[in-house]
Structures are given as structure tokens and as C-alpha cells.
Amino acid sequence: MPELPEVETTRLGILPKLKQQTIQQVVINHYQLRWPIPKQLNRSVSGQRINDIQRRGKYLLMSVGGGTVIIHLGMSGHMKLVPEGTPYAKHDHVSLIMDNGWCLRYNDPRRFGAWLWTKEAPEQHPLLNHLGPEPLSNGFDLAYFMEQVKKRKAPIKQVIMDSKVVVGVGNIYANEALFQARIHPKRAANRISAKRLEALLKAIKSVLRAAIKQGGTTLKDFSQSDGKPGYFKQSLQVYGRGQQPCYICTTPLSEIRLGQRTTVYCSQCQR
């Protein structure tokens, strides 16, 4: 479920009910996520007020007095806000019971997500301190992108999905951005002209912006128990459309595996 736009949508969805509210209690039903949830989490955050929730890449950073909860949704994680006392759903692993009667539930069937605790500045944390720039920030510009790409001969798709190069570009949006920029996903990163790299840079930004905008339309449903975002599906040009006609030239879209991820592209339009 979560690529960057969904994480941002989640953040914007839960923030209004949590900001400046006090965490009464933490209930952990399942400690074993990608890494075990630290035992001291409950002690560290109970009674603390949530100052803010920020996002870095696909990580959510919940700052409370004394430290930060670092949250990742993995492949299948999502958040729900429910009234306190609502029965647990299957795979509800973490609950934050708030003083204002709301309860944040973290649900994650595959348990690839994470809930960690740090007292240091979160950007110093080992999981965050090697991350590349935010894709929508000014730091992700053509000069930087060219610098990164020229030392990489791997397929461009794998390079734009590398969080050391830029954060937040997952499999769906990597496919979409490459189609928008007309670049073949297997093309060696260091063999793309500046002009085409600029097109890719713009495509990454525009695809992510558009998706965040779409996610925003489902925000009002967020406190509902089944708040599944409607998603960006109808806007997808290639992802999930293998064998179907290219919207530009009608050639059937190709589907291959690249780095163990499904990759869809138009062999006619993308070079």
C-alpha cells in the first residue's frame, strides 16, 4: 500500500486528531515487526504529548517529549483512527490510546513495517542518516541528479528506486515516471543525456505530486474504520497494465522482472 504519496496521505490524515494531544497508553499486540518493537517504547511515550508528525522518505517521525517514534509502514502497513475501545481487527499490532478518546491503530499483515524509538535527532538514526534528498525538495535538482547517475551503470529504474539517490520513489511511481519521461527502465543510468535526465527529474516530481493530490481526496474518510484510500489507480499509465495497449501508441505494454520487481513499459515509446 504505501509509497510516498500514501505515507504523506496517512500523515495528513492522522495529524489533526493527534497533534498536541497526550498519549495515555501504548498497547502492543505483536512485537515482531521488521525489527522487534523496543520494550521501552511504552515507558518512553506514555504520558507524553505529540508535538508533531513529520515525514522523511517513507518514514513517519512522531516527535514527543524526550524523543521520536520512527514508524515505517513496510509493504502492507496502514493507520486507522478509531474511538477508544473499538475491537481489534486482525493484524492490529500497535495502538496509541490518546487522552482525547481517539486511538491510533497500526495494522500490518505482512509485518515488514517498523516502530522504533530514538532519543537522538531522528536524522542521525542509522536508518535515516544515509538517505538521499526528498524528491519534491529543491535539493533534488538536475545538477545533483546528474552527479549521482554518472557513477551508476545499473538500470535507471533501480537507480531512481535507490534511497541513497532519492527517497520515496517506489515501484509504481518508478514505472510511471519512466514512462512519462519516455526512458526505457533497463537503460544504463550513466548513458542518459542531460536533457532526458531533466525530463525524468520532472516526471518523478510531477507523478508524486499528482498522486499526493489524489490521496488528499480520500482524507476525509481517514477516521472511518475501513478508510482504504481510493488510490491513484485510474491515473496509472503502465503499472498493472502489462499486455494492454500503450495509451500513446497502442503497442501492447511489456512486462519484465528487474531486480525482483515487476516492471512495465512501452517498448515503442521508451528508449
Added chain:
DNA sequence: ATGCGGACCTGTTAGC
């Protein structure tokens, strides 16, 4: 340093 495959999990779907 870069690049690759394996690992962590459960649920859903395609194929026999």
C-alpha cells in the same frame, strides 16, 4: 563503492 540475491511475513490469485 556498486550490484546482486536472499531475507523478513501474510494474503490473494492463477494454474493444475
Added chain:
DNA sequence: TGCTAACAGGTCCGCA
């Protein structure tokens, strides 16, 4: 209908 295999939005880790 039931079983099995493959695949799913992520990304860290260890080894070449």
C-alpha cells in the same frame, strides 16, 4: 473444490 506456487506497494544485509 482443493492444493501449490508465484506474486504483492519496501528495504536492509551480507557477500561478490
